[in-house]
Amino acid sequence: MTSWNVEFLQANAPASQRALIILNQPFSSPLFHRLWNACKWRCCADGGANRLYDLFSRPEFKGDTDFRRLFLPDLIKGDLDSIRDDVRRYYESQGVPVIQDDDQDSTDLMKCISAVEEKEQVEEAPRNDVILLGGLSGRLDQTIHTLSYLHKLRKVRPRVFAVTDDNVGWVLDEGEHIIHVDHDLLGLTCGLLPVGISSTILTTSGLRWNLTEHPSSFDGMVSTSNHLVLEEKEVRIKTTRPIWWTAELRGSGLV
Ligand SMILES: Nc1ncnc2c1ncn2[C@@H]1O[C@H](COP(=O)(O)OP(=O)(O)OP(=O)(O)O)[C@@H](O)[C@H]1O
Numbered sequence: 001m002t003s004w005n006v007e008f009l010q011a012n013a014p015a016s017q018r019a020l021i022i023l024n025q026p027f028s029s030p031l032f033h034r035l036w037n038a039c040k041w042r043c044c045a046d047g048g049a050n051r052l053y054d055l056f057s058r059p060e061f062k063g064d065t066d067f068r069r070l071f072l073p074d075l076i077k078g079d080l081d082s083i084r085d086d087v088r089r090y091y092e093s094q095g096v097p098v099i100q101d102d103d104q105d106s107t108d109l110m111k112c113i114s115a116v117e118e119k120e121q122v123e124e125a126p127r128n129d130v131i132l133l134g135g136l137s138g139r140l141d142q143t144i145h146t147l148s149y150l151h152k153l154r155k156v157r158p159r160v161f162a163v164t165d166d167n168v169g170w171v172l173d174e175g176e177h178i179i180h181v182d183h184d185l186l187g188l189t190c191g192l193l194p195v196g197i198s199s200t201i202l203t204t205s206g207l208r209w210n211l212t213e214h215p216s217s218f219d220g221m222v223s224t225s226n227h228l229v230l231e232e233k234e235v236r237i238k239t240t241r242p243i244w245w246t247a248e249l250r251g252s253g254l255v
Pocket residue numbers: 022023024025045046047048078079081082083106107108109110134135137138139140142143
């Protein structure tokens with residue numbers, strides 16, 4: 001039984017063995033701060049550095065405190081075709097390593113996951129949980145890439161979460177799972193998406209529309225617009241093949 005929760009979204013979650021990868025997509029300041037604080041190591045994927053830099057130009061960060069300097073990433077990595085010159089100069093001047101990898105067969109997300117792996121090898125550290133800030137919205141090719149890449153990574157790195165202001169999602173590998181639900185953070189809507197598999201057999205509990213040994217496939221039944229049940233604190237899912245789990249975030253839960 002694999003156990004899951006989204007405590008990294010809680011206010012004042014203790015920084016744990018987690019790595020944050022900031023992708024090049026819009027995000028809110030409350031979401032950013034929760035994920036930043038929950039992670040011990042932070043990396044910007046190429047143009048993700050622009051997003052981080054620009055966050056601190058917003059009116060709420062005006063004043064005497066140099067917030068930008070308080071939130072320096074540990075690394076910026078990618079093919080660097082998206083990071084702006086001013087942003088690159090700023091972070092380099094602050095001592096942030098900026099690593100260019102010109103490979104045109106791998107995405108900036110893949111390059112940053114490799115960086116997490118290299119860091120763990122050098123430090124002989126246990127495997128991090130990885131949190132992607134972004135990855136589930138924006139360009140459809142990039143979104144499908146996120147779904148595909150996390151699916152392919154699941155055996156070597158099973159705990160990678162993608163988080164946007166609207167959704168959190170991750171891959172449940174074949175087997176049994178228990179998801180501890182914090183209703184202050186999660187909204188009602190959730191889904192079980194059979195992407196990358198021909199079909200799976202699902203058994204669930206804790207959902208409004210549960211399934212018992214029910215087939216699910218891309219060209220058959222897909223459980224979208226399902227609901228969490230407010231009275232239930234956990235969802236149990238048994239799947240014979242890997243499946244994507246997504247849940248809506250309660251926007252007001254983060255403010
Ligand atoms: N429009 C978008 N929609 C969704 N995700 C995006 C989008 N743009 C970038 N990303 C994510 O942010 C990462 C860094 O993006 P960046 O804009 O720097 O590079 P890119 O050249 O568009 O992406 P890549 O080089 O990885 O193909 C990408 O690898 C991808 O995961």
